[in-house]
Amino acid sequence: MNEIKIFSPATVANVSCGFDVMGFCLDTVGDEMVIRKVDKKGIVITKVEGFDLPLETELNVAGVSAIAMYNAIEVDFGFEIEIYKNIKPGSGIGSSAASAVGSVFGMNELLGRPFNKTQLTEFAIKGEALASKCEHADNLAPALFGGFTLVKSVSPLQVLEIPTPEDLYATIIHPQIEIKTSESRAVLPKEVKLSNAIEQWANLGSLVHALHTSDYDLIKSALKDVIIEPHRSKLIPLFNEAKSSAIDAGALGCGISGSGPSIFSLSKGLDVANNVKANFENVYADLVIDYDIHISKINTKGVKIIG
Amino acid sequence: MNEIKIFSPATVANVSCGFDVMGFCLDTVGDEMVIRKVDKKGIVITKVEGFDLPLETELNVAGVSAIAMYNAIEVDFGFEIEIYKNIKPGSGIGSSAASAVGSVFGMNELLGRPFNKTQLTEFAIKGEALASKCEHADNLAPALFGGFTLVKSVSPLQVLEIPTPEDLYATIIHPQIEIKTSESRAVLPKEVKLSNAIEQWANLGSLVHALHTSDYDLIKSALKDVIIEPHRSKLIPLFNEAKSSAIDAGALGCGISGSGPSIFSLSKGLDVANNVKANFENVYADLVIDYDIHISKINTKGVKIIG
Structure with a gap:
């Protein structure tokens, strides 16, 4: 070959x-x-x-x-x-x-x-x-x-x-704005509250356990970011609206993909992932920025x- | 009844x-x-x-x-x-x-x-x-x-x-000193470095995965505390020596039990747990404080x- x-x-x-x-x-x-x-x-x-x-x-x-x-x-x-x-x-x-x-x-x-x-x-x-x-x-x-x-x-x-639980699907929207790496790094805090750090590691430990046990409810309650998202989400237009719309559609969670600007959502089942897509599209419909949108089973x- | x-x-x-x-x-x-x-x-x-x-x-x-x-x-x-x-x-x-x-x-x-x-x-x-x-x-x-x-x-x-992995044993030593709750709280930092928090949650996520997969090597590399132990260990006489002695004996890890003063160690197998006990005893042999020591399978x- x-x-x-x-x-x-x-x-x-x-x-x-x-x-x-x-x-x-x-x-x-x-x-x-x-x-x-x-x-x-x-x-x-x-x-x-x-x-x-x-x-x-x-x-x-x-x-x-x-x-x-x-x-x-x-x-x-x-x-x-x-x-x-x-x-x-x-x-x-x-x-x-x-x-x-x-x-x-x-x-x-x-x-x-x-x-x-x-x-x-x-x-x-x-x-x-x-x-x-x-x-x-x-x-x-x-x-x-x-x-x-x-x-x-x-x-x-x-x-x-x-x-990877069998029935997990991602919906990803990429609003086509540019976030400079330097900017997405600059908004990161150098220090974080111990109480927030504890909440974050409780959630990460829970997420690992949830993935091992295919516990979708636990995935949902673990998919939270109290450390980074409050800072970086400000760089992404309509992030909070998009996130709320995903949760409204029944998503397990929604957050920033990497350092953005893409937003990911995880859902149980393809139907919910499709509903998240529709809601994402509604949120960004009135904005004059283009976007790409993808649905994918976890590979x-x-x-x-x-x- | x-x-x-x-x-x-x-x-x-x-x-x-x-x-x-x-x-x-x-x-x-x-x-x-x-x-x-x-x-x-x-x-x-x-x-x-x-x-x-x-x-x-x-x-x-x-x-x-x-x-x-x-x-x-x-x-x-x-x-x-x-x-x-x-x-x-x-x-x-x-x-x-x-x-x-x-x-x-x-x-x-x-x-x-x-x-x-x-x-x-x-x-x-x-x-x-x-x-x-x-x-x-x-x-x-x-x-x-x-x-x-x-x-x-x-x-x-x-x-x-x-x-709980089948072959996990704890060795606990309780040096009989009093640490006031107020004191063990006072040494806790209110804020922590983001880089340390990331290391801590990487380790906790790894520990949860290791317990699910009975991966003793991973348990060993995950049992680290870069946030609390550096502060609280100062309140426990000979903590660092005890910890080193446990690792020398082959323990998977060693840390503060709760807010101390007890020190716990986890080992694969009863023999190692016994060796940790012997090493703990050596460390505290010259000290004029009493101690209790326990070995236990995880219950x-x-x-x-x-x-």
Whole structure:
């Protein structure tokens, strides 16, 4: 096998109470990439379609993670990468993570899988760092492992695979505004009240338990963020209205996807997820900003071969 | 049945990363209580042995929780309570919780179990509040439910039963010094660094996952407290030495039990728990303070009838 086509999924990081550690994987949104073994040594990005991203290997997230992996192997051949992006950079659903994951996953497959998923995450972290200026894995882990993941620590990297209840669907709306990374970082508090921190870890512990036991009521009562959302939600127009509309539609919870501006909602069953979509659309109908909207079952497989 | 004898167990609250929410139940340390149906209406405490605690119903933790429950039923008889305390008040292993739980559990049994465990916890909270001046359930929940519990919230009360890995043993040392509740509260920070809070909830989420999957290595790496222990450990002589000695003996983790002064350690297997005991004894051998030391399997049943 000298060439492979893969689907590298979008992901939702943070998941309300799980700021900086939790994430889950989407099924219906993602990039496609072709990875090809070629005679010439090194990594070359031959095509980027969909969005205007650099072809220079060292300036492209997929290229940087590919180089990190390539430097860890000894081969007398190289790789070409074609990128067909569907996930808009800066949307808050793991666009850079999908790129970073896709290249190393594809190369690993062509090499006969010398690396495990944790090792692939380590390589992908290098690519992700190019986009986000820091090493984190809360989008990479769900893209590679699928389902819900908890990144216990980045150094050393420790990714936990949390079970995914069967009937869980996400609705994601991406209001197409730009939030600068610097701005979304600047609003984060350096210190938080101990009482809020306790509430947050009670909720995260409960969410992990709820995912293990498929307890949808508990998922609903655990999906709260008393630390970050009060600050970051101010950067997203109509966030509170969107959240209320999701809950009104019967959603289990609703929060900021990554650092925004996308908003995620989780529902039990496709019907509720569709109702959330309709309510989201109503909320944003009168606004002069465009939006994308997606519904997806939780993707328990992660990045995969499609050709 | 007009009279029963019960065993009301000691418990460990907080459990390192689970400050204010997690707890687990012990098997080999606990109070015994006799609860008796009598013709005269009301609650009377007829005997307290072991430690010098008030016989007046309204001043005794077991009495106050019993009254809370008695006020919720309509009967033409009353209850007598005898208390044989083995858990020293102020030791940090749930002495007041054992009293508060024992009376309502025993009464509920004699009444034919009209209340479930969550309702019993609600009554017991009233007794616990007499001792600790605030309503909390992190010792009550494991005493009533057994095993590991996570108190998601007190109001409304929501107790989660987290699975207990088969081979888990606790070693507890109680250095017999007095830490005033006011002092152990005063050292708590009002605000904490966001980065520390994130580390703490990553660890708590991991601990819950580890208990679900019986992953002892993960239990070991999750049992850390970066928020409370650095402050409260200063109040406990030789805490750091004791903790190091437990880890040296192969323990999975070691931390402050409740608000101290007891120190708990968790181990995989009885042999390691015994080695921890020996190391604890070495650490405290040269000190002129007395100590009690206990080894216990995790008690997955909680409070129980013994006669």
